[in-house]
Amino acid sequence: MATFSTNQFKIGLKIMLDGDPYNILENEFVKPGKGQAFNRVRVRNLKTGRVLERTFKSGDTVEGADVADVDMQFLYSDGEFWHFMNPENFEQLQAGASAVADAAPWLKGEESCQVTLYNGAILTVAAPNTVVLQVVETDPGVRGDTATGGTKPAKLETGAMVKVPLFIENGELLKCDTRTGQYIGRARE
Amino acid sequence: MPARSPDQRDPFSLPAAALWRPSATIETLRERARLVRSARAFLEARGLLEVQTPLLSRAASHEPHLASLAVPVQGEPAWLNTSPEYAMKRLLAVGSGPIFQFSTAFRDEPPGPLHNPEFTLLEWYRPTMGYRELLAEVQALILELAGPRDTLVIDYRQAFRRTLGLDPHRASLRRLREAAQTHGLVSTARRGPARAELLDFLYGAVMLPDLPGEAVIGITDFPVCQASLARIRPGRTPMAERFEVIWRGVELANGYQELTDYAGLLLRQAVDLNERRRHRRPCLPLDLRLNEAVAAGLPEGSGVALGFDRLVMLTLGKATLAEVLAFDHPRA
Numbered sequence: 001m002a003t004f005s006t007n008q009f010k011i012g013l014k015i016m017l018d019g020d021p022y023n024i025l026e027n028e029f030v031k032p033g034k035g036q037a038f039n040r041v042r043v044r045n046l047k048t049g050r051v052l053e054r055t056f057k058s059g060d061t062v063e064g065a066d067v068a069d070v071d072m073q074f075l076y077s078d079g080e081f082w083h084f085m086n087p088e089n090f091e092q093l094q095a096g097a098s099a100v101a102d103a104a105p106w107l108k109g110e111e112s113c114q115v116t117l118y119n120g121a122i123l124t125v126a127a128p129n130t131v132v133l134q135v136v137e138t139d140p141g142v143r144g145d146t147a148t149g150g151t152k153p154a155k156l157e158t159g160a161m162v163k164v165p166l167f168i169e170n171g172e173l174l175k176c177d178t179r180t181g182q183y184i185g186r187a188r189e
Numbered sequence: 190m191p192a193r194s195p196d197q198r199d200p201f202s203l204p205a206a207a208l209w210r211p212s213a214t215i216e217t218l219r220e221r222a223r224l225v226r227s228a229r230a231f232l233e234a235r236g237l238l239e240v241q242t243p244l245l246s247r248a249a250s251h252e253p254h255l256a257s258l259a260v261p262v263q264g265e266p267a268w269l270n271t272s273p274e275y276a277m278k279r280l281l282a283v284g285s286g287p288i289f290q291f292s293t294a295f296r297d298e299p300p301g302p303l304h305n306p307e308f309t310l311l312e313w314y315r316p317t318m319g320y321r322e323l324l325a326e327v328q329a330l331i332l333e334l335a336g337p338r339d340t341l342v343i344d345y346r347q348a349f350r351r352t353l354g355l356d357p358h359r360a361s362l363r364r365l366r367e368a369a370q371t372h373g374l375v376s377t378a379r380r381g382p383a384r385a386e387l388l389d390f391l392y393g394a395v396m397l398p399d400l401p402g403e404a405v406i407g408i409t410d411f412p413v414c415q416a417s418l419a420r421i422r423p424g425r426t427p428m429a430e431r432f433e434v435i436w437r438g439v440e441l442a443n444g445y446q447e448l449t450d451y452a453g454l455l456l457r458q459a460v461d462l463n464e465r466r467r468h469r470r471p472c473l474p475l476d477l478r479l480n481e482a483v484a485a486g487l488p489e490g491s492g493v494a495l496g497f498d499r500l501v502m503l504t505l506g507k508a509t510l511a512e513v514l515a516f517d518h519p520r521a
Contacts, residue, residue, distance in 0.1 A: 017375065029299045033443050034417050035389035036254055053373050055394060057386060059468065060377045
């Protein structure tokens with residue numbers, strides 16, 4: 001794998017630290033007037049999702065992480081593995097439960113997901129930024145209440161729980177943001 | 190994985206069409222001109238002579254961590270100055286008396302919120318004045334421009350001890366490395382970081398953020414490995430007679446009790462060039478005319494370089510240098 005010098009650091013570069021792959025979220029050059037220059041970076045561990053701050057001496061080199069992002073379609077879960085397909089050539093690949101932990105509550109099938117490959121396997125799966133899902137369980141709607149701003153929990157067809165306004169009824173289609181886990185609005189479908 | 194938001198601070202991500210426009214507003218440039226006039230009046234009232242020295246020199250900086258930009262003239266090698274220090278000292282050596290200069294300086298560094306490869310230094314020299322007295326003068330100038338506020342003078346050693354529990358002059362290399370690692374320094378080179386590098390890191394990443402924010406703070410008496418061209422005071426714990434001025438966590442000025450001893454200068458240059466070799470930086474021609482000037486006799490005194498763009502930025506409450514430069518480097 002390639003090595004990168006700190007002056008090649010940029011947002012999105014994948015590097016190895018302590019044996020784990022990391023994604024660079026922020027890169028700042030800091031230098032005292034006459035002293036050694038440093039690169040202060042914020043990095044996310046691609047296995048655990050933890051975000052760290054680290055500093056490198058400018059000019060040091062770091063090993064690149066052998067990581068690639070590809071778009072794959074979610075097919076189905078067999079209870080143990082989650083199956084994805086490359087829509088261009090129909091190659092299939094399975095992911096373990098930990099790789100889909102964040103995405104799973106939002107997936108019902110056929111969504112196009114960003115799949116991160118590392119070390120010959122799926123490392124993580126990201127659900128589409130927004131999804132449209134049906135409400136399967138919530139308290140009866142309070143008709144006309146669009147002003148009080150109150151919320152109640154609602155269970156969606158995939159099992160995800162979201163907070164929704166009081167006027168939402170069972171069976172309605174909702175648009176949700178998978179990154180924040182929040183209700184965006186009613187979907188017109 | 191969350192979608193990335195575009196980095197607001199990255200000017201290269203701006204649409205190309207916006208890059209012809211200045212990075213500062215005209216109102217800010219008016220304020221900046223007023224601050225230039227105030228600083229000039231402050232120094233002239235104290236009897237300093239304004240000078241102008243070449244930006245383009247036949248010699249380059251020997252500082253271990255400064256990268257000079259090469260600009261050949263008629264095929265002959267020449268470099269843009271990283272500060273007007275060497276030329277101003279040559280004026281001092283022929284008896285110029287106290288002098289100051291607003292000088293453009295160039296350093297080959299990536300642009301960022303606090304860095305622009307081309308910037309303005311306000312540099313001045315005070316023959317006969319000691320570095321502590323000069324520090325007080327720098328603080329007075331900052332207050333003159335930025336308005337009344339607290340000033341503090343803190344000993345490097347005390348500040349370092351208070352935040353890190355280590356003596357910067359005496360702690361072992363191993364203990365400095367452990368402290369740096371604890372605070373997030375990653376070392377990937379086969380040879381670990383040297384003492385000066387560890388101190389640079391701990392100073393910038395741990396000690397400065399721990400200082401009181403609003404006061405204009407002078408930090409004095411640096412470890413000898415960071416002496417640069419400052420005189421070293423001998424003693425049980427030798428220290429470099431050097432100060433830095435910090436305001437809101439930003440390094441604003443660097444001052445020295447100037448090294449006037451010829452043999453001492455040659456030794457410091459050799460140490461610096463050795464460091465440059467270690468960092469695989471090119472060893473460019475030394476300014477031998479500075480050496481001759483020091484041999485002829487530099488008056489005992491002190492000098493300081495103040496990052497004028499940074500001072501304008503902080504005084505006007507801006508967050509980036511780009512906001513106080515007519516055109517920052519990406520727009521230059």
